[in-house]
Amino acid sequence: MKSNLTTLGPKADKDTVRRSNLSLVLRAVRDEGDREATRAGVAARVGLTRAAVSSLVEQLLDSGFLTESGKTFSGQAGRPGTALKVARTGPAGLGVEVNIDYVSVCVVDLAGTGRVRLTEHLDNRGAPPAEVLARAAGIAARTLDSAAEQELFPVGVALALPGLVSGGAVRQAPNLGWNQVPAEELFAASLAALRPGRPELPVSSENEANLAALAELWFGGLDEVRSFLYLTGEIGVGGALVIDGELLRGAHGFAGEIGHVVVDADGPECRCGSRGCLEQYAGQSALLRAAGVEETGRGSGVAELERRSRAGDERAVAAVAEAGRMLGRVLSGAVNLLDPDAVVLGGIYRGLMPWLSGPADEELTGRVVSGLWSRSCGRLRASSVAGDAARGAAALVMQDVLADPAAYAAKAAG
Amino acid sequence: MKSNLTTLGPKADKDTVRRSNLSLVLRAVRDEGDREATRAGVAARVGLTRAAVSSLVEQLLDSGFLTESGKTFSGQAGRPGTALKVARTGPAGLGVEVNIDYVSVCVVDLAGTGRVRLTEHLDNRGAPPAEVLARAAGIAARTLDSAAEQELFPVGVALALPGLVSGGAVRQAPNLGWNQVPAEELFAASLAALRPGRPELPVSSENEANLAALAELWFGGLDEVRSFLYLTGEIGVGGALVIDGELLRGAHGFAGEIGHVVVDADGPECRCGSRGCLEQYAGQSALLRAAGVEETGRGSGVAELERRSRAGDERAVAAVAEAGRMLGRVLSGAVNLLDPDAVVLGGIYRGLMPWLSGPADEELTGRVVSGLWSRSCGRLRASSVAGDAARGAAALVMQDVLADPAAYAAKAAG
Known part of the structure; x- marks a missing residue:
């Protein structure tokens, strides 16, 4: 009761x-x-x-x-x-995605439309966290200048960060090598230093897969789908759960870590400390290794994998199919647990769907106990282009404005 | 938004x-x-x-x-x-749990207190569903007579049923051998026939693990725990998810099927049609088989397993420990996905906790990526005696009364 x-x-x-x-x-x-x-x-x-x-x-x-x-x-x-x-001018939201090999910044207006986008590809693994966040603040400052020219004035910033994010900090992001990084504080200080004399923007933060899932929910054309599992294939495998149109954050903010569900208890060691996690079978590195594709520069490996799969290269197709089976196996457990309307695959999985979805659907069909999964049910789908974390972050800022516009009336003029 | x-x-x-x-x-x-x-x-x-x-x-x-x-x-x-x-008299709720080898009926009052309980142990696997539900109606009718003597007048009945329950029917309950059984309708007709001339009680139905989890939430003394995974070891392994104090039913009402999460993709066939489901490693039959305990009568096998474990019988202790490891492995994935406050183990696991919880906690500690699980964190706990499905069902009926007492004012007099 x-x-x-x-x-x-x-x-x-x-x-x-x-x-x-x-x-x-x-x-x-x-x-x-x-x-x-x-x-x-x-x-x-x-x-x-x-x-x-x-x-x-x-x-x-x-x-x-x-x-x-x-x-x-x-x-x-x-x-x-x-x-x-x-209005197409006035209060706006600023979203800043800091990821392994890029920073992407987005401004959305009241309608949720993306109005300014600035993305820089760079390797964030080499640099200290404070430096990465200072760079991100620089990109954000330039984006704010562009927004001001369109008379858009962000009322807040949301950071989209990889790994375990809570209380304004990145608790652990193994693929970035971050531990206990006070991301909000570092970013806010850098941004304030770049904009002397201007009012400081409130900064919030959230896991990037969570924000990509929200963007998918709000802008992805999911229609009747209100509950879904969202998986994003990157260097890590990120995940998020949306239940009845709401993000499920978990008791400590750490829900959605589907990349660390066990596939094989005795499998290869994972950076998280466990063994045989999904990431070791369906993450980008495992996939490229199995396909015999070398990563020569940012994104080149995945593009090459797609190219070879399209050309019917046996090893490539087999590697993607095996990753699909492992995804399907873990997803069947998640579907048995959660009974969602759909499963949405983003990141590198989007482009690999033609070779990935069949084997994944086959596992799901055989293992979802409700019998409500079939190869042609359309419940396994690729994410839309709209499902990106920076836009989700920016739109999250706008939720506060939409929930209580009177609180932002004074700021609307910029 | x-x-x-x-x-x-x-x-x-x-x-x-x-x-x-x-x-x-x-x-x-x-x-x-x-x-x-x-x-x-x-x-x-x-x-x-x-x-x-x-x-x-x-x-x-x-x-x-x-x-x-x-x-x-x-x-x-x-x-x-x-x-x-x-009031200790007046409107009440009637809960009827129909399970593999017993039927248990419970009446709760406005305070949620169990006031009448009638349980009959019988093997429900042999009989046609209509007969099982007619028996259950008979037990319910006798319980209603006892309730009337205490001036308690149930305003509705909730059925707690095993398997996949939706739209008033049991879609599939492999361990009972039920398929597409219109349980509400069959029960209501039987009960009405036993009480000629009395107003018919509205009948609802829900999965039994879901109702046991609600009883745990409402009466189990969980204090600050608002989000938990509930597992019940029986002939099958049932499960339920409570998130922020609400049952997560899923898009089709089939959430919580943790018994059919894959442990080993190539493992033994499961009644659900898949292979290597948790039930094949930690369900009652698998556990007794591994321990070398024969089931000679209702509940006797589990009692014997507990006895042997307590006596330090190596094979028994090893079997329970292995089941605990498999539970821990599947639970680690579920915890990574959902980040709950706690995991509550009921059914046969309650009595086996001394030998089960250590190995389960060890797997969880090694595999929960947030690092927020440790062997002594107390987040893996046995269910309370309060967490039973019949009481949960009865209390669910009372929710409607508490939500709108005026609608039940006329019925309060019985």
Whole structure:
């Protein structure tokens, strides 16, 4: 029995109700996307009176969250309304993905659209964490300059980081060689030093696979899929769980580590300290090694593997198929545990799907106990291009704005 | 971005608010348990005025949900209040667990206390499903008679069933040999035939491990543990996931099937159609076979295994340790995926914990990537006696009553 005590109505004071309703109206307009939103349409959707919605819309127009344009004819009685849209300028979110061999920074607007993107490929394994984060801050500062030219003013930064992320720090990221790195603090200090005299932006952080999964959920066109497992093949194998449209973070923020589920208890040693983890069978290095492909520069190995698979190279196809079987085996356990709508594969798996998905689906079909998995069920799918961690991070910042626009009204002007 | 549109205040009409507040006050009194609840204390806790709470309490007293007795001195100013308690008579919940070798029926009152229990040991594998459910209905009918003598009147029945349960049916329960059995319908018809002229009780159903996990959550004294994996060793290995105090049912209602996570892809065939499932290593039959213990009658094998383990019988201890290692291996993957607060072991594992938990903890310690598992962390624990499926089922029925007592006011008199 849930014993959380919540009260309806009587205790919610007027200001709280109005702020909540501002958010409701702003999100209703945002959800219409490119369709025309009118005051009457919004009122019908959110269940408030037309008069109440008009007053809320005025406030959102005044503070720069909404714009209106032209006349629209709804086909209903009454005078024509004007079309409402969320503003393309004003408050924005900044997402910064720091990964093994690149930093990618993204600015999204209120609609969630990516408006500025700056990616630099560099090897982050060689440098001390503080230096990597200072570089990332430099890239972020340049991105902020571009955003300002478009009159977009981020109200916060979210960092997308590999490994175990909690309390503002990277607890452990074996593939970067990071241990107990206070990432938020280091990044914030570097960014502040680059922007003297400007207000400091609040910095948050989250595991990169979690943020990529959120981006997939929000922008990936998943339609009815509300619960899914997200796997991303990189140098490590990252994972995230979305359950009923919400990220499952776990009791300590460490959920989703599917790369370290055991495939073979006596298998090869893993950097995490265990043996026979999925990463040792389906991670990028294992896959390239099995296929006999040498990594000569960033991304070149995976491109070569795709090329050889397409050309029907036996060793390449066999290596990808074996990785698919191992993925399928571990995924069958995860599906038996969680019963999700779908499994989404991102990272290097996206391009390898033609050779990977058959063997993976075969394992799943044979091992999912509900009988609700078949080779043609379409539940194993490639991630969309939208599912990237930097955009997810930027959009996460915007969630706070959408949840309480009044708190950000002053900042909307930049 | 969550786009569920919810409105605060303005749309909630007075009746809805009052019904919600009745629930709030009833749950607040229930949560006080054996401590004294007063109108003033409840008002402070739920954040309503003393006058509002008094009016709600009167209604709950009138309709038999609350009783009051004696004077209590709160130590605060004002006249002494009277002590409020939830009624020990009136609306109740009926839970019926149908398992491989027993049927257990339980009645709980508003406080969640088990008040009547009737268990019959019988082998349900031999009989057709309709016959098993008719027997269960007979046991339920006798339990209802006992409940009526205590002036407890169940307002609904929840069935706790093994296997894959959804839409009122058992889709598949390999260990019972059931396939597509419309359990709710069969049970309801049998119960109605046994109680001619009495109003029919609504029947719901749920997987038994799910209900045992809920009972563990509600009555197991888990304190701060809000997210846990629940495993129950029986003839099958059942499982359930509780995340933030809520059961995770999955997209089709089939989550928690940890018994069918792969341990060894080429291992022995499992009844589910796959190979090398956990059940083949840590289920009751595998465990008894490995220990060289013969099953001579219901429960005798497990009792003998416990006896031999306690006596230091090498083969028994080794078999339990090996099962513990396999459990630990699969659990490490589940912990890496879900990052729960704890893992709770029930069923036959409860009694075997002294020989099981060490080897399981060792695997977990070596394989949980967060580093947040150690042999002495206390996160692997035995279930409490409270964690039984029949009580969970009965308490689930009561959730509906607690959520909207007004809807059950007429029935409270029986």
